[in-house]
Amino acid sequence: MIKTLEVQNFTALPDATWEFASGLNVIVGENGFGKTHVLKLLYALLKVPSDAKDLSAAQLERAYAEKLVGVFRPESLGRLVKRRQGRGRCGFSVRMTDSQLSVAGGFASNAKSQVELKKRPTKGLERSPAYLPTRELVTLCPWFVPLYDNYHLEFEETWRDTVSLLGNPSLKGPREKRAAALLEPLEQAMGGKVQVDAASGRFYLQLPGEGRMEMPLVAEGLRKIAMLARLISTGTLLEQGYLFWDEPETNLNPKLIKVIAASIVAVAASGVQVFVASHSLFLLRELEMLLGDKQYQKLPRRWFALAAKDGEVALEQSDQVEDIQTLVMLDEELAQSDRFMNWEGA
Numbered sequence: 001m002i003k004t005l006e007v008q009n010f011t012a013l014p015d016a017t018w019e020f021a022s023g024l025n026v027i028v029g030e031n032g033f034g035k036t037h038v039l040k041l042l043y044a045l046l047k048v049p050s051d052a053k054d055l056s057a058a059q060l061e062r063a064y065a066e067k068l069v070g071v072f073r074p075e076s077l078g079r080l081v082k083r084r085q086g087r088g089r090c091g092f093s094v095r096m097t098d099s100q101l102s103v104a105g106g107f108a109s110n111a112k113s114q115v116e117l118k119k120r121p122t123k124g125l126e127r128s129p130a131y132l133p134t135r136e137l138v139t140l141c142p143w144f145v146p147l148y149d150n151y152h153l154e155f156e157e158t159w160r161d162t163v164s165l166l167g168n169p170s171l172k173g174p175r176e177k178r179a180a181a182l183l184e185p186l187e188q189a190m191g192g193k194v195q196v197d198a199a200s201g202r203f204y205l206q207l208p209g210e211g212r213m214e215m216p217l218v219a220e221g222l223r224k225i226a227m228l229a230r231l232i233s234t235g236t237l238l239e240q241g242y243l244f245w246d247e248p249e250t251n252l253n254p255k256l257i258k259v260i261a262a263s264i265v266a267v268a269a270s271g272v273q274v275f276v277a278s279h280s281l282f283l284l285r286e287l288e289m290l291l292g293d294k295q296y297q298k299l300p301r302r303w304f305a306l307a308a309k310d311g312e313v314a315l316e317q318s319d320q321v322e323d324i325q326t327l328v329m330l331d332e333e334l335a336q337s338d339r340f341m342n343w344e345g346a
Contacts, residue, residue, distance in 0.1 A: 001097045001273050002042060002242070008106075009082040009090040011037045011072075014306070016315040020275075021302035022097075024268040026287060027277045028324075029306030033313045035277035037072075039244040040158070042275065043131045044071045045094050045103055046242055047161065050125035057120055064105065064115040070157030081109040093119070101125060129242035130165055130231050131158040134250040136223035138194075138215050138230065141166050142201030166227065167201060168234040178239070179232050182266055186229040189259040190218075194226045194233070203230070221252045228263060239271040249280035261286035269299050288321055 005018040013034040027035045044067045049055070052063055065077050074080055081090045091106035105117040133156070137144075140163050147153065148160040171179055187193050192207040204212040205226065215223060231237045248264065249257050261283055268274040278284060291301055305316040305324045316324050 002046075002094060003097055004093075004095045005038070005042060006093040006095075007038075007041070007091070009084075009088055010041065010092060011080055011082060012313055013037055013041075014313045014315045018304065018315070019302070019317060020273070021300035021319070022273055023300035024265065024287070024291070025273075025275045025302045025304065026284065026321075027275070027304040027306070028279070028284065029304075030308075033306040033308070035306060036246050039131070039246055039275055039277055040071050041068075041092065042094070043129055043158065043242075043244045044068050045092070046125060046129045047071075049101060049103075049121040049123075050128040052124060055120070055122060055124065057117060060120050061105075061114045061117055064103075064117070065107070065111070065113050067157070068115070073154065073156055076112050077107055077115070078109040078111040081107070127241045128161075128165060128236065129244065130236050131162055132224075132227060132243070132245040132248070133158060133162075134247045136220055136227055137162050138166060138203045138223050138226050141196075141203050162227075165234065165236050166203075166230050167196070168236065170196075170233045171235045171238070175235055175238060176233075178270075179235065182232050182238070182263065182270065183229055185259055185266075186225050186232075186263055189256060190222050190225055190229070194229050221256050224248070224250075224252065225256065225259065225263075228260070228267075232267070237267050237270075237272050241272045243267060243272055243274045245274070245276050247278055247280075248276060249278060249283045254282055257283050258286055261290060265290045265296055265299070269296060284321070 001022045002020050004020065007013050008015045011034060012032060027038060029035050048060065048063045048067050052060060068080060069077055072080060081088045088109045089106060093104035094102060096102045100122045102119055103117065103121055104119040105115045107115050137159060144163045145160055148155065190205060192205045195204045195206045195212065197204065203215040205215065205218050206212050215226065237243055248260050252260060257280065264274055264276060265287065290296055291299060301319065303318055303321045303324050306313055318324055
């Protein structure tokens with residue numbers, strides 16, 4: 001599990017040490033303050049040792065540089081250094097429960113193709129992390145991976161990685177039965193089961209008594225749920241592993257947000273370390289209520305907020321959501337409620 005992340009001068013992120021829970025980690029904040037960037041940084045730093053066959057320093061330094069560029073899509077690696085006058089340098093350090101997986105390094109603002117490592121992982125990560133962007137990706141299966149691998153496309157590499165994970169075979173045996181418990185509420189929400197055509201690799205929603213429906217014909221909110229369901233059924237998100245989900249509430253109505261919230265907590269309770277970035281007060285409240293239930297009271301959780309302070313982005317973090325003083329989305333929604341109650345146009 002990821003224990004801490006320390007960053008200096010990396011994009012818009014504050015210079016700080018993030019301390020994570022082994023279960024659920026929720027990050028909130030305004031646009032442009034770095035919520036997505038912290039998810040992408042953690043994902044990239046974990047994805048390299050999950051894919052690497054050669055753990056030599058030279059190979060890893062190139063691999064980390066390539067992954068950061070592929071995930072963030074800057075014009076060059078050095079563009080990820082916080083923008084200031086003159087030459088600058090950024091640094092990062094991830095401390096894992098297993099110290100053999102920890103990594104620390106950095107690069108200068110003129111760097112192009114290599115990260116300088118101070119500490120490198122000495123063994124590979126057994127299971128690939130999963131990154132879910134704000135949009136669904138099941139309709140990109142299976143054609144997107146060969147297209148991305150053979151042509152220069154201006155898409156984030158997380159899309160390519162996730163489409164590849166979605167195409168993995170489903171579990172069978174005892175682990176399939178454990179996955180079924182997590183899948184049940186998702187399949188109820190979708191009204192059917194996610195299926196993959198063996199010949200074409202295309203995804204369908206199998207509806208009881210109605211046959212298969214092509215995924216492009218399914219509502220986008222349900223396709224996001226299908227994406228999560230597929231990663232559970234393949235074992236990517238079961239018992240161990242890492243899930244990074246950027247604004248899971250996007251394009252979902254409140255009813256489906258409740259389903260997603262319940263699934264996020266259940267996945268975390270199964271042993272997966274989950275990181276969520278969100279704008280949604282509705283999702284935040286659902287997670288709070290779920291974590292208060294008896295079955296999840298012992299699930300480790302951590303809350304983070306990114307907000308402006310003295311002209312800089314500042315980080316707040318705590319095990320208790322009520323300790324987070326700056327929750328912009330909460331302040332804005334409460335202010336809107338006050339405006340609505342005083343509205344005389346009704």
